[in-house]
Amino acid sequence: xxxxxxxxxxxxxxxxxxLTYGSQLALGALGVTLVYSVLRFSNFAHGETMAFGAMLTIxxxxxxxxxxxxxxxxxxxxxxxPFGIFGTVLFTLFIDRTVYAYHRARKASxxxxxxxxxGVMFVMGGLxxxxxxxxxxxxxxGTRFLLSARExxxxxxxxxxxxxxxxxxxxxxxxxIIVVALxxxxxxxxxxxxxxxxxxxxxxxxxxxxxxQRVVFITWVLVAALATIAGTLYGLxxxxxxxxxxxxxxxxxxxxxxxxxxxxxxxxxxxxxxxFSELILTxxxxxxxxxxxxxxxxxxxxxxxxGTDYKIAVSFIILVIVLVVRPTxxxxxxxx
Amino acid sequence: MKHxxxxxxxxxxxxxxxxxxxxxxxxxxxxxxxxxxxxxxxxEPMARGAELAIKEVNASGALLDNATxxxxxxxxxxxxxxxxxxxxERLVSxxxxxxxxxxxxxxxxxxxxxxxAMPKGVVLFSPxxxxxxxxxxxxxxxxFRASPSDARQGQVISEILMEKGHRSIAMTYTNNDYGKxxxxxxxxxxxxxxxxxxxxxxxxxxxxxxxxxxxxxxxxGGDILVVVGYLDQGGKGIIQSALDAGAFDQFFLPDAMIGDxxxxxxxxxxxxxxxxxxxxxxxGATTFxxxxxxxxxxxxxxxxxxxxxxxxxxxxxxxANSKDPKxxxxxxxxxxxxxxxxxxxxxxxxxxTILKNGGEIDYVGATAVELIGGGxxxxxxxxxxxxxxxxxxxxxR
Numbered sequence: 001x002x003x004x005x006x007x008x009x010x011x012x013x014x015x016x017x018x019l020t021y022g023s024q025l026a027l028g029a030l031g032v033t034l035v036y037s038v039l040r041f042s043n044f045a046h047g048e049t050m051a052f053g054a055m056l057t058i059x060x061x062x063x064x065x066x067x068x069x070x071x072x073x074x075x076x077x078x079x080x081x082p083f084g085i086f087g088t089v090l091f092t093l094f095i096d097r098t099v100y101a102y103h104r105a106r107k108a109s110x111x112x113x114x115x116x117x118x119g120v121m122f123v124m125g126g127l128x129x130x131x132x133x134x135x136x137x138x139x140x141x142g143t144r145f146l147l148s149a150r151e152x153x154x155x156x157x158x159x160x161x162x163x164x165x166x167x168x169x170x171x172x173x174x175x176x177i178i179v180v181a182l183x184x185x186x187x188x189x190x191x192x193x194x195x196x197x198x199x200x201x202x203x204x205x206x207x208x209x210x211x212x213q214r215v216v217f218i219t220w221v222l223v224a225a226l227a228t229i230a231g232t233l234y235g236l237x238x239x240x241x242x243x244x245x246x247x248x249x250x251x252x253x254x255x256x257x258x259x260x261x262x263x264x265x266x267x268x269x270x271x272x273x274x275x276f277s278e279l280i281l282t283x284x285x286x287x288x289x290x291x292x293x294x295x296x297x298x299x300x301x302x303x304x305x306x307g308t309d310y311k312i313a314v315s316f317i318i319l320v321i322v323l324v325v326r327p328t329x330x331x332x333x334x335x336x
Numbered sequence: 337m338k339h340x341x342x343x344x345x346x347x348x349x350x351x352x353x354x355x356x357x358x359x360x361x362x363x364x365x366x367x368x369x370x371x372x373x374x375x376x377x378x379x380e381p382m383a384r385g386a387e388l389a390i391k392e393v394n395a396s397g398a399l400l401d402n403a404t405x406x407x408x409x410x411x412x413x414x415x416x417x418x419x420x421x422x423x424x425e426r427l428v429s430x431x432x433x434x435x436x437x438x439x440x441x442x443x444x445x446x447x448x449x450x451x452x453a454m455p456k457g458v459v460l461f462s463p464x465x466x467x468x469x470x471x472x473x474x475x476x477x478x479x480f481r482a483s484p485s486d487a488r489q490g491q492v493i494s495e496i497l498m499e500k501g502h503r504s505i506a507m508t509y510t511n512n513d514y515g516k517x518x519x520x521x522x523x524x525x526x527x528x529x530x531x532x533x534x535x536x537x538x539x540x541x542x543x544x545x546x547x548x549x550x551x552x553x554x555x556x557g558g559d560i561l562v563v564v565g566y567l568d569q570g571g572k573g574i575i576q577s578a579l580d581a582g583a584f585d586q587f588f589l590p591d592a593m594i595g596d597x598x599x600x601x602x603x604x605x606x607x608x609x610x611x612x613x614x615x616x617x618x619x620g621a622t623t624f625x626x627x628x629x630x631x632x633x634x635x636x637x638x639x640x641x642x643x644x645x646x647x648x649x650x651x652x653x654x655x656a657n658s659k660d661p662k663x664x665x666x667x668x669x670x671x672x673x674x675x676x677x678x679x680x681x682x683x684x685x686x687x688x689t690i691l692k693n694g695g696e697i698d699y700v701g702a703t704a705v706e707l708i709g710g711g712x713x714x715x716x717x718x719x720x721x722x723x724x725x726x727x728x729x730x731x732x733r
Contacts, residue, residue, distance in 0.1 A: 012581060013551040021545070136568070138601065149582020161582040234544070239573065244544035282548050284555035302535065302556060308548040309540065 001158075006291035008160040012149070014283055018276045020168040020237055023175035026271030027230035028248065029255035030182065030264055031223045037199040037262035038219045039100070041113030046227060046252065048124035051245035052091060053228025054235040055132050057084030058139045065141065073143035073166065077236055078174075085228045092224040095120055096216065104216075121246075128242045137240045142166060160287075167237040178229060179268060182222070186264065191218055199262070247312070251278070254315040258322050260329025269330060278314045282306050363405045363659050365390060365646065366427035368438030368448065373414035375440050378637055382463055383409060385624075385639035385702075386437045388631050389646035389684060396685030398692060399654055412439035412448060420444035424452035424460075434659045435459045435649050437642065442467035442513070449479050459661040459668075461649050463641035468517050471710055477665050482641040482648070482705055484614060484715020486514070490521025492612055492717045492733060493590060494529055497560065500610065504532040506558035506584070508549060508574055510565040510592075511538035518590060519564045534558045541569040546577040554583035562588040567598040579605045589720075599725055606722050610730075615718030616704040617732045624681040624702035640681075640702030641713075647684055647701060648672055654691045672707040674698040 028050060035043040043049075060080035070076050099120060103112060145151075146169055149161025186192040191214075198205040198215045206212060231245065238244075255274045259266025285303035293299055306314065322329060367386050369379040390405050399405065408431045410423040420439055427433045436458060439445040445465040453460035454476055461480045462470075468487040470479065497505060505526065509515035515538070523533050535556035539549050553561060553574075561584040565571025571593050578584045579602070589598075589611030599606055615621075624643055628635040649664075651671040656664035671687075676696030679687040687697045699705060706714040719730040 013547075013554065017547050021547075136572075144580075152582075163580060163582045165580060238545040241542070241544055243542060247544070279548065279551075282552075284552040286555040287557065288555075302552065304552060304555075307537070308552055309538070311548055 002291040005158055005160045006288045008152075008158055008162050009288050009291070012160065012162045014276075014279050016162070016164060016168055018272070018279045020171045021279070022272035022275035023172050024230055024234045024237070024271075025248075025251055025255045025275050026268040027175055027178065027226055027233070028252040029259065029267035029271050030179070031226040031230065032252055032256045033259075033262055033264060033267040034219055034223050034226070036256070038195055038215060039104075039113075041110045041117065042253070043223075044114065044117045044249065045095075045121040045124055046223075047245040047247075047249040048121045048128065049088065049092065049224065049227040050231030050234070050248070051128050051240075051242050052124055052231075053084050053088040053224065054231035054240055054245075055128055055242075056087040057081055057228060057232045058132065058137055058235070058240060060084060061139045065139075070141065072141070074170065075140055075142040075167065075236055077139055077232055078170065081229065081232055084232060085225045088228045089221050089224040092220045093217070096220050125242065125246065132242070134242055137235075139240065140167065140236055165237070167233075171233045171237050174229065174233060178226070182226075182264065185222075195219065250312060250319075251275075251315040254319040257319060258329055260331040263329070263331045266329050266331035273330070274315050274318060277318055278311050281314050282308045282311050361401060361403050363399065363403050363650075363653065364408060364431060364433045365405055365649065366408050366410055366424075366431060366433035366436040366438070368410040368412040368420070368423050368427060368436050369642075370414035370440035370444060371409070371411040373416070373441075375414045378464070379440055381628075381633055381636035381639040382440065382642040384631065384633040385628065385635065385642035386463070386646040388627060389643045389650070389681075391631075392682065392684045393647075393650050393688065396688055398685055398688035399650060400657065400659065403659070405650070408433060410438075412441075412444045414441040414444055417443055417447035420447045421451035424448040428452055428456050428458050433458070434653075435461065435661055435664075437461050437463065437645050437649065440464050440638075442470060445481075446470065446473065449473065449475060453478050457662050459649065459665050461645040463645045464638040467513065468521060471712060475710065477711070478661065480645070480648070480668055480707070480711040482645040482703065482713050483638065484713045484717075485709075486518045487521045488715045489590065489612060489614075489717065490518055490523075491525045492715075492719075493522050493562070493588065494525035494531070495733070496610060496612060496719055497526060497562075497588065498529050498531065500560075502531070502559040502586075504534055504558045505560050505562050505588070506534050506553045506556050507536045507562040507564065508539050508553060509536070510570055511540055514592070515564050519562075522562060522564070522590075539565065539570045539574060541566060543570065543573065546570065546573040547581070549574060550577040550581055550583050553578065554581065558584075560584070560586040560588055562590070563593055564590050565593060567593045567595045572598055572601055575602055575606070589722075594720065594727065596727070599722060599727065604725065607724065609722040611720045611722075612717045613720060614715060615729075615732065616716045617718075617729075618700060618704035618716075620680045620700050620702045620704060627681055641705075643681060644699070644701040644703055644705050647681075648699060648705070651679075651684070651687055651691065651697065651699060654688050668711065669707050671697055672699050672705055 032046050057080045060083040061077045064076050071079050143166050147164040149163040152162045194210045251274050255270035256267050259270025286299050290299045367383050371379045393399050410427050412420040412423050439448050442465040445462045449460050459478050463482050466483050466486045468485045471485045509519035563571045587609040591613045594611050594613045624640045625635045652664040652667040653659050655667040655671050676698040679697050679699045681702050708714045721728050721730050
């Protein structure tokens with residue numbers, strides 16, 4: 001019984017949140033990795049693209065809620081998501097035409113692109129704050145819990161509860177669908193294959209008659225869609241606050257690099273590695289150990305490796321270790 | 337011993353200065369509040385509150401020898417200690433004020449006190465500074481506040497928790513001077529009363545996800561979670577996260593967590609949460625609100641306290657029959673506390689007459705002010721309970 005209680009505790013505070021957070025990071029890291037492999041630069045504006053997509057989705061969601069359209073028990077935001085994606089795709093293409101295309105034509109070095117993307121990040125950040133403001137926005141509706149801690153306790157008679165929120169399930173399921181669809185697209189369609197060819201060797205791809213503009217176009221469409229989905233899921237599950245998305249940039253880049261930048265499988269694995277490391281290292285194991293400890297032993301300290309304030313530092317440390325020890329990442333991506 | 341020394345010096349000073357300040361025809365009061373900065377929305381109603389008391393005294397014509405009071409406003413800001421000191425310096429040196437009402441935030445107030453009020457010998461009466469540090473700071477008797485110290489709130493919170501039967505609490509505070517000061521005060525009082533604080537940990541405001549923080553709090557355990565945060569910031573995130581994870585279902589909400597926006601954001605799960613917020617059930621508060629409306633402004637947080645700060649300053653002058661700060665500072669306690677006739681807002685003229693005739697008053701004012709310790713309000717708090725989505729009053733203490 002004690003063992004089950006301990007496992008329930010871990011499930012409630014580590015496994016379920018870790019899977020959710022990991023999926024959100026993985027979707028974000030996929031976007032970063034796509035830009036890196038096809039367009040060959042580190043896109044610092046990705047966090048703000050997520051915020052922008054989430055913002056559009058929120059605005060449409062509010063519209064739907066106002067009109068009384070809902071898909072309860074699922075959150076209305078899922079219905080608004082395609083509209084958010086569409087708007088974000090248009091916006092990213094606009095940015096590409098006006099900003100990145102100019103530098104691409106001059107064959108600017110990746111570092112120039114990186115700095116340009118930081119500029120884009122600030123412009124987008126300002127725009128988002130201008131439209132929706134810097135504050136928390138609530139847009140969640142539908143059923144909150146699939147299984148609440150109280151229900152779980154009554155059901156099983158355990159002392160500890162396991163809560164599973166609707167948004168957590170929606171996040172993990174959506175992430176799985178998106179990942180499968182993306183891999184199918186990259187491996188089994190002509191366009192996907194041409195993208196991979198272009199990423200592998202640009203000159204050879206051009207010689208084989210691949211249209212570079214089309215590849216760039218498809219890449220931005222995919223990136224904008226991934227960013228909007230990741231941003232909306234994060235906002236649904238946690239909270240939408242524009243500033244938070246800028247903070248997300250570090251764990252997302254860490255995920256992409258840990259997995260091997262430019263490698264989509266790596267981006268997904270990296271997302272979960274970062275998410276679980278952050279949680280495992282900052283979790284307090286007091287109660288878990290108390291359940292597992294032999295009779296009579298009292299666990300007095302919190303049994304916490306790092307304070308929760310150091311959560312962001314964990315992804316930083318992993319990033320540094322990977323760059324020093326294995327710069328290609330876990331799954332043999334490119335080196336930065 | 338310290339009190340004796342104070343009394344002796346004060347008496348000496350009083351004997352030398354009384355002649356100079358005795359028969360004044362005009363009094364100048366400085367109002368130094370944070371008109372710019374993070375608390376600027378509070379400043380205007382507060383200044384109007386103080387000015388309301390001054391107007392009332394002016395209208396009565398009973399102060400000293402029919403003296404009239406003029407007002408000088410200054411911007412003490414909230415976070416800029418240097419600007420606060422400069423504002424106070426200007427009031428004292430070039431405007432020659434006899435006393436200052438201010439400042440608004442604790443940091444600015446401390447700066448004004450240490451750099452200007454104490455060295456120059458001017459009374460500083462703050463309506464709203466709540467930092468416990470101001471209770472122990474050396475002030476030579478020149479500092480008063482119409483607001484209670486957060487040390488007092490910690491005591492009240494500890495009492496409420498004990499009475500409700502909570503013996504072990506988990507606590508998290510917003511990582512700044514307010515949060516840390518209040519959380520430490522709660523911990524000290526609660527442990528002294530025999531309770532157990534399982535964890536007392538900071539949280540940062542403005543994060544998207546408080547799952548990890550709540551994880552640590554949940555592991556430490558406790559009957560109730562005390563959230564010393566801000567209702568629109570991390571405090572809300574912590575509560576939402578704790579409810580989602582089923583970690584806690586009982587919450588205690590100190591003053592900065594009380595507001596309708598929190599109740600709306602969290603919903604029915606917040607029912608049963610208890611809290612405390614400065615407040616009084618005295619008739620003074622309602623009378624003041626009416627006077628404010630008649631004067632054309634809406635009474636806001638700490639504007640009753642501002643009225644009381646100005647009123648007490650002027651009543652102390654009357655009791656000392658002098659506008660000299662070194663003299664009237666010793667009369668502030670006399671007019672604020674019993675014995676004497678109770679004085680409510682709108683009765684300042686009557687109070688001045690009683691004092692002129694040598695009588696005694698017990699100023700109740702808009703906030704039922706009772707001065708204790710180094711010259712701060714004892715503070716009455718409203719114990720609240722969230723019931724059916726409403727913030728309800730349990731009792732005053």
